Amino acid sequence: MIDFEFEFQYAEEKQPTLQKVGGSIPAGRCVVLCGGSGCGKSTLLRCINGLIPQFYEGELKGFCRLNGQDTAGIRIGEIGELAASVFQDPRSQFFTVNSSNEVAFGLENHGLPQDKIRRRVDEAFRIFHLERLKDRNVYELSSGERQLISILSAWAMDTDIFLLDEPTANLDFAATQQLKEILLALKKQGKTLLLSEHRLYYLADIADEFWVMADGEIKGKYTAAEAKAFSVERRQTLSLRTLDLAEITVPEKEPLPKTAPTALAVSDVCYTYGRKAGDTLSGVSFSVREHEIVGLVGANGCGKTTIGKLIAGLYRPSGGRIMLFGKSQNPKQLQKQVLFILQEAEFQFFTGSVLHELQYGHAVTPEFEAKTEALLKSMDIGIQTPDSISSYFSTNTARA
Structure with missing residues (x-):
């Protein structure tokens, strides 16, 4: 189903990113590319889906066959009819602003009849219980919600091969479980799955093999049973996360002294995107003491990124106030004192x-x-x- 062998060096890079990487994945199998950041996982997927060399420049050697068809010399769009791709940053693959139109885009591009497109789009949102994301502006969705739209777009194409580059990078736990069900359904249909991932736990019952990459090479190919049996030390050596969440323990930390001053105070902050009815954030209040580390957690689309942008002064709240060390701050003042690192860095x-x-x-x-x-x-x-x-x-x- 997927046969490949590649060597690749990006333009202006001094060293090759891939060094004679090869493999064969039979139909209906699920293979996970894993390993440390920068080991070549995303680059390998780009070679398979044609983005290299048609979009990313560099010197490419080797071959790739999808369903027995050599991809050399055929356009990215034609490769897309053989293998659907989900990118790590979903915005890089969006062609429209409307979520439903985005799911329909690939089908329209391949000339399917309008009634079949409508049925397929409706089915995608319905069977994955994501009707709440229909007909939404994709740039008003959270990063995780956009990731779900890109996954639905790939599913709607109904190809035999699916290539996914860290599909859970922006997903919350519930959405990751949804993705797991999607992948299980695809595998039962006989689809071939190739994913690059750092989070491995949700793939423990889906993956047939884990291919560990390092320094642009596939250093080892392990069955699911072999990977599950890795010791903690072996996983750390291979730069792998656990396949069993029950193994994770949270060390206790000494509490901060009660005399520590309040560094940040958010009081009854509200915010609304554009003309959207109702508050995106409504009456949010919390405080953080000096030297305290706080994590904002919650479902995709709950407002985590929005509150971060408000604290950094990138957005102006429609109500409430933000204080640093007891002094109320306007957005310009916050911009000079708060560092904000975007999800899309x-x-x-x-x-x-x-x-x-x-x-x-x-x-x-x-x-x-x-x-x-x-x-x-x-x-x-x-x-x-x-x-x-x-x-x-x-x-x-x-x-x-």
Whole structure:
């Protein structure tokens, strides 16, 4: 069903990202590409779905056959008829603004009759219980909700092969369980699944094999049973997360002293997107003490990112107030004091390399340059090209 062998080096990169990576996946099997960030998982999927070399430039050697058809020389759209793709950043594959139109887009592009398209789109939202996402503006959805739309779009294509690049990167626990049910249904239908993932627990009962990548190579291919039997030390060596959530323990921490001052106070904050009826956020209040670490958790679309943008001064609240160390702040004041890292980190980049990104907006003295280079070395990033910076930071921000 999927046969491939690749070597690939991105343009302007000094080292190849893939080094003679090969494999064969029979029809109806589920294979998971796993390993540390930057090991080549996403690049391998891009080679299979044709984005390399048709979109990402570089030197590609090798071959790929999908359903026995050699993909060399055929367009991305034709490859899309053989294999449906779900990208890590769903916005990078959207062609329309409306969620229902987005699910229909691929079907329209392949010339299906309108009545069949309508039935397929309605079926996609209905069987996965996502009717609440029909006819919505995709840019008013949360990142997790957009990810679900991209998954529905791939499912609607009804191809024999599905390629998914970290599909749970933006999903909450409930949505991840929904995705698990989708993948189980596809596998029962005989579909072939190839995923890159860091979260492995939801795939424990779906995957047939786990292929561990490192340094642009597939270092090992393990059956599901073998992967489940890995010791904690072995998983850490391979940069893998657990396949069993019951193994996770949360260490206890000493509470902060009650005398610690309140660093952030959010009081009755409300916010509404555009002309949308009702508040997106309504009467949100909480406080965070100095040196305290707080996690905002909840379902996709509950308002986590919105409250973060309000605290950073990127949005102006329609009601309530935000205080830092007891002083009320307006958005301009917050922008100078609060650092906000976007989920789609590449939207915050202004230069073409990691080094220049760290130096952007600073007077680059020899001392400052030495400091930034030492920081890059300490994090094992190095001075890299635009694609490397986007791939590294978007992956790690999504994981965080």
